[in-house]
Amino acid sequence: MSEVPVAVGLAGVAGVAAVAGVAGVAGVVRPGAGAAGGEVAAREAAGEVVPLEASLRAARDGGRKLLVPYVTGGLGSHWVEVLQAMVSSGADAVEIGIPFSDPVMDGPTIQEASLRALQLGATPPGILSELRRVRVGVPLIAMTYYNLVFRGGHRRFAHNLIEAGVAGIILPDVPLEELGDWSRAADEAGVETVLLAAPITPDDRLAELCRRSRGFVYGVNLMGVTGERSAVASSARQLGERLKAATDKPVLMGFGVSTPEQAAEAASYADGVIVASALMRLLLDGASPERIGDRVAELRAALDDT
Amino acid sequence: MPACNQLEAAFRAAWADPAFHSRLDALLRDYAGRPTPVTECLRLSERLGVRVLLKREDLTHTGSHKINNVLGQGLLTVGMGKGRIIAETGAGQHGVATATAAALFGLDCVVYMGEVDTERQELNVFRMRLLGAEVRPVRSGSRTLKDAVNEALRDWVASVEDTHYCLGSVMGPHPYPWMVREFQRVVGEEARAQCRLLLDGADPDYVVACVGGGSNAAGTFAGFVDTRAALVGVEAAGGAAIGRGVPGVVHGMKSYLLQDEYGQVSEARSISAGLDYPGVGPEHSYLAAAGRASYVPASDGEVLVALQVLAETEGIIPALEPAHAIAWVLRASASGEIPNGSTVLVTMSGRGDKDAEQVMGLLG
């Protein structure tokens, strides 16, 4: 009963403060439940986790534009091979979607990819156990929605990520105001939580986001959901420039980056790009891991030409 | 400025402003037809041995309590200088109410509705279109209310600058649960005063309302939470978030939620499109956890019986949603859970016209 109510909003849209007159569910978060002895094992495993911010910084400081492709975990039997193909084609890190039933920040392509993966039986532990078996040499970032983390238990979820070699996480439905409990568990386990900034994020909030983001700062190119677009949104340049002025952490731009030309354009305002829907469209349409690797190589080449 | 902060600021200012209240009160009176009466159910009471009173939200303009909330949010939309309003709808009552307010205030209106619901509530789809709204069928997920909320949220992240999201229940991110309850509080406050007149200053022993997201119940309970009345929320058995759910976070709120062991949201299954939702407003989770209100299920079968009983004994055809509340009263008075001679107030949240075709099919 005493617990502060949680009302999570969409990043960049809902800034959620305490709910006056409406309390949350009593006593539901029990940090530590099921995580006995977890930290020790996590620290042991941590040796194998490729850290996110350190790797991206090193690559950027070496003069490289960063490329982070995305794959939905559990989407078909080849998804781990898709991940490996992405890495051998020049990805600097890979984002792994842990599918959620209600992906409100995602457009039609990732919605379809998530639903298909769930229908094929994808679960968070299943995806993590497949990742545990591969070591790709670049940082891995989970992308999912908060209810899976909440249900799994903060500390247990964070521990499981590290144990599977996943360095970071993106939770687009957790606003800054509600980040506290999760980020404490994440920091303790060594998981880097990447925060998202939107074109309408005001300056003071942007500065706070940059300060608290770990790994890199995710610039959301447009007001809207993920999905292929015919051009990079006009709002992207200004956001990229604002973020670069606000932080020296790596800044990656995403949402609606589909083609090599768009990748080169978006990367010109920042340190690199995230490409998701365009690649998942190929996978949903039956493309092989090699074909997706070729597409990533084209994106890589376009970035290397800038 | 993040939209929810802007909305909260607009609502706080309006709610403290006597001029806003007088505009809203005038609309509720002259446009929506408030106050709604409390009707004493003489024949049903005799049959049950329990005195049954109905708070008649079914008699409002557009036929449900949803109008109370949309008139408030409509005024706020105009006040924030936004020209477009979007909504999710299940049964279509909130969609119809939003389309009505949009017409009244001269706003563009888009209503998201699960494809399953557009089929079972065809009449309401037509009403919304007549009112000038665009109805967008949602084909993702379970194609019901939860998916309509997802789609409205997706629209809103792309349109916040000129669009207000008119959420239809006491759910979603702050300030919605609080704001919508405040806009629905009028139901409970009127009812308490009306009951005291009828009952020589006493309050009913039980105050009962159906719970989907929980707005008619929250508004009703707001009038009785500080009385000795037992508060009872009736959930659809197939969408009983409090009865069968565990805490979760979805649609910007933390509350009881039907979900699997990993946190994937389950699909609710109910005869009633308005209660076909796997979550529930956080205030109800709080009232349940605090023991101030209890939440009970009603099955599809019981609901169809209750609808007919009320129609035949009182000449009132309830919507399928409040028929859940009636169903529990029938069950609990038969079992003695509601002792003989008790007084029960039930919120009749909407009229049954929208469901006539579906019920005709079911009763065949």
Ligand SMILES: Cc1ncc(COP(=O)(O)O)c(C=O)c1O
């Ligand atoms: C008549 C009626 N009652 C109840 C509800 C459920 O909503 P709430 O629980 O928010 O009152 C609906 C929703 O569509 C409705 O149309």
